[in-house]
Amino acid sequence: MTTFNWTISAMDCYPQAEGQTNVVFTAHWTCAGIQTTDDKTYSANIYNNCALPTPNGTFTPYADLTQDQVLGWVWANGVDKDAVEAAVQSQIDSQINPTVISLPLPW
Numbered sequence: 717m718t719t720f721n722w723t724i725s726a727m728d729c730y731p732q733a734e735g736q737t738n739v740v741f742t743a744h745w746t747c748a749g750i751q752t753t754d755d756k757t758y759s760a761n762i763y764n765n766c767a768l769p770t771p772n773g774t775f776t777p778y779a780d781l782t783q784d785q786v787l788g789w790v791w792a793n794g795v796d797k798d799a800v801e802a803a804v805q806s807q808i809d810s811q812i813n814p815t816v817i818s819l820p821l822p823w
Contacts, residue, residue: 728740
């Protein structure tokens with residue numbers, strides 16, 4: 717079974733926007749997966765970023781943001797959580813059962 721860990725590694729902000737300060741407009745995220753089988757550990761990850769819309773309505777000050785809140789924004793703005801985790805799983809599956817191998821040269 718693969719364990720997935722989503723993290724926000726950075727956020728790009730406008731110093732001033734819509735009457736607020738430090739307004740996040742891009743979140744940089746990573747989805748990492750780890751699977752242990754037969755005493756061997758396999759891992760893979762995907763890094764990307766997500767553009768976020770200008771806040772409308774409730775505004776959370778930058779200092780009060782949580783990783784869970786920002787991940788919710790990422791998933792609500794075009795990042796398909798299930799598809800990303802499936803892609804990470806595919807990378808791990810390819811490590812466990814490689815479809816291509818590099819052999820040493822025969823000479």
